[in-house]
Amino acid sequence: MAETDIVELQKIAAQMRGKVIEMVAASGAAHLASAMSCIDILVAAYWRILRLDASKAADPLRDRFILSKGHAASALYAVLAERGFFSKDWLETFATHGAPLAEQPAPGCAPGVELATGSLGHGLPVGAGHALAAQIQKHDYQVLVCVSDGECNEGTVWEAAMFAAARQLQNLTVVVDYNKWQATGRSNEVMQLSPLREKWAAFGWKAVEIDGHDIAALVDALDRSKQEPGKPTAIIANTVKGKGVSFMEDDNNWHYRVPKAAEVEAAKKELGLL
Amino acid sequence: MRNAFADEILALARKDPRVVLLSADIGNRLFDKLKAEFPDRFYNCGVAEANMIGVAAGMAQSGLRPFCYTITPFITYRCMEQIRVDLCYHHLPVTVVGTGSGLSYASLGGTHHSCEEMGMLRLLPGLTVGGPADAPELRALLRDSLNQNGPVYLRIGKKGEPQMHADVPALTFGKSITLREGTEACILSLGTVLPEAVAAAEKLAAKGITTRVVSFPTLKPLDAKCLQEVFSMFKVVATLEEHSILGGLGGSVAEWKADHPELNGRLVRLGTPDEFLHLTCEQEEAREHYGLTAQGIAGQIESLLRPA
Numbered sequence: 001m002a003e004t005d006i007v008e009l010q011k012i013a014a015q016m017r018g019k020v021i022e023m024v025a026a027s028g029a030a031h032l033a034s035a036m037s038c039i040d041i042l043v044a045a046y047w048r049i050l051r052l053d054a055s056k057a058a059d060p061l062r063d064r065f066i067l068s069k070g071h072a073a074s075a076l077y078a079v080l081a082e083r084g085f086f087s088k089d090w091l092e093t094f095a096t097h098g099a100p101l102a103e104q105p106a107p108g109c110a111p112g113v114e115l116a117t118g119s120l121g122h123g124l125p126v127g128a129g130h131a132l133a134a135q136i137q138k139h140d141y142q143v144l145v146c147v148s149d150g151e152c153n154e155g156t157v158w159e160a161a162m163f164a165a166a167r168q169l170q171n172l173t174v175v176v177d178y179n180k181w182q183a184t185g186r187s188n189e190v191m192q193l194s195p196l197r198e199k200w201a202a203f204g205w206k207a208v209e210i211d212g213h214d215i216a217a218l219v220d221a222l223d224r225s226k227q228e229p230g231k232p233t234a235i236i237a238n239t240v241k242g243k244g245v246s247f248m249e250d251d252n253n254w255h256y257r258v259p260k261a262a263e264v265e266a267a268k269k270e271l272g273l274l
Numbered sequence: 275m276r277n278a279f280a281d282e283i284l285a286l287a288r289k290d291p292r293v294v295l296l297s298a299d300i301g302n303r304l305f306d307k308l309k310a311e312f313p314d315r316f317y318n319c320g321v322a323e324a325n326m327i328g329v330a331a332g333m334a335q336s337g338l339r340p341f342c343y344t345i346t347p348f349i350t351y352r353c354m355e356q357i358r359v360d361l362c363y364h365h366l367p368v369t370v371v372g373t374g375s376g377l378s379y380a381s382l383g384g385t386h387h388s389c390e391e392m393g394m395l396r397l398l399p400g401l402t403v404g405g406p407a408d409a410p411e412l413r414a415l416l417r418d419s420l421n422q423n424g425p426v427y428l429r430i431g432k433k434g435e436p437q438m439h440a441d442v443p444a445l446t447f448g449k450s451i452t453l454r455e456g457t458e459a460c461i462l463s464l465g466t467v468l469p470e471a472v473a474a475a476e477k478l479a480a481k482g483i484t485t486r487v488v489s490f491p492t493l494k495p496l497d498a499k500c501l502q503e504v505f506s507m508f509k510v511v512a513t514l515e516e517h518s519i520l521g522g523l524g525g526s527v528a529e530w531k532a533d534h535p536e537l538n539g540r541l542v543r544l545g546t547p548d549e550f551l552h553l554t555c556e557q558e559e560a561r562e563h564y565g566l567t568a569q570g571i572a573g574q575i576e577s578l579l580r581p582a
């Protein structure tokens with residue numbers, strides 16, 4: 001990727017982070033830090049990888065992106081609106097009474113939202129179903145599922161991992177947003193998660209570990225994931241919860257905290273948006 | 275019944291290219307014909323039932339019509355949240371089939387009994403819930419499941435169930451079938467216990483009590499037209515099922531009847547009580563234990579009509 005491309009995507013990611021901070025501040029919704037940790041993954045996917053046409057959001061041949069960590073919905077909504085799936089005005093009413101965009105995605109809540117998520121451990125099995133359907137119907141779309149590290153506590157993640165490897169779902173990629181925290185503690189202390197890359201590899205996946213905030217590395221890994229014959233790909237994206245704002249980074253209080261006006265301003269300054 | 279299931283799924287797969295079958299490591303050789311004819315339409319998902327339901331949801335979202343099949347307790351209790359969130363919340367056309375329902379696997383112990391699952395599942399918005407009495411009813415409901423636009427749960431038996439219909443009946447979800455006419459009592463029977471209902475009616479007839487027997491294979495939606503009629507016509511209406519009297523057919527009809535206080539018929543719920551069965555036994559003895567045999571059913575109806 002050219003340096004100018006990387007700079008452009010980084011700028012977009014900063015804008016998305018600013019948008020998510022505004023959405024959470026306005027609505028009082030939780031999970032700001034979780035949304036910020038996966039922004040670069042979404043930007044890499046939606047700007048460089050996924051074959052999508054916003055005007056045909058339900059095209060059967062589209063690539064699928066499933067945000068299994070539904071609590072980070074604000075990030076998905078911000079990205080989808082920016083890519084033209086629906087009006088950016090919708091973001092202003094995020095998580096408010098009667099608005100289309102709930103705090104966690106509901107079925108068909110907005111064009112481009114593939115699955116109702118929020119209960120953890122659902123995205124990968126359903127994504128595997130999409131990937132298997134593509135093989136049966138001889139379609140060549142790709143399925144990308146983003147899970148959280150806390151979500152890897154759920155048994156269905158590993159059921160799906162074994163299933164996808166046995167079925168050789170090479171059109172399926174999982175990205176683990178590995179920010180090392182879950183709601184109440186370090187994700188490696190609540191449940192033994194490490195060594196995470198080796199776990200996925202042991203389950204029969206091609207598994208790579210990258211810096212989940214290095215957009216060029218993300219694009220490269222997502223691009224390569226399409227080329228591994230016979231195997232699904234797991235990308236372990238090392239991330240930081242609250243990434244982009246110094247006073248939020250790696251501070252798990254921001255799993256639930258809502259920024260005050262002064263904090264919003266300070267955050268946007270750090271992101272280069274003011 | 276499971277052989278009829280395998281045979282009917284093959285027939286549906288031949289007619290409809292969207293049909294795929296998922297199983298959870300059961301049915302060794304049962305689906306050999308389907309596998310041979312359509313190698314990419316059968317998937318053994320392993321002993322991982324919750325994932326199987328999620329996979330089916332993804333397939334349905336992509337335009338396929340999946341059927342999921344394994345032993346009832348494992349495809350229901352364990353998968354409650356997947357059925358609720360992945361299937362019902364998205365209103366996806368997936369048919370979940372539990373085999374060996376009720377007390378079919380009595381001898382295998384409580385882990386294999388399913389006397390609560392219909393009560394649990396019928397609470398899920400948009401889920402159609404049914405239990406055919408025999409192989410022909412199963413075939414009819416499997417065919418009709420492809421006409422449904424949302425999720426379906428079907429509880430079926432295992433093998434060797436008596437056939438109550440000579441041919442595949444004109445049956446769809448939400449409808450019932452009258453097998454025998456009568457004037458005093460009526461039995462509404464859900465599932466494979468139907469032969470006991472017919473035999474009970476014969477015993478009652480010998481005592482001068484004529485009994486209507488209705489096969490009532492759909493728990494949700496209920497056949498309200500039938501209920502309206504039988505609670506108007508009969509002094510006693512018995513629900514019969516190999517399921518707890520809480521939440522299943524008896525529970526559903528009791529709720530329905532509470533909304534129809536103008537109807538005089540008396541409801542009696544015949545099923546299993548609110549307990550685990552700790553008796554080591556086969557299905558026949560389990561039915562006997564709970565009074566779900568011809569003798570037990572007839573006795574309870576007679577005691578209500580002709581109190582001693």
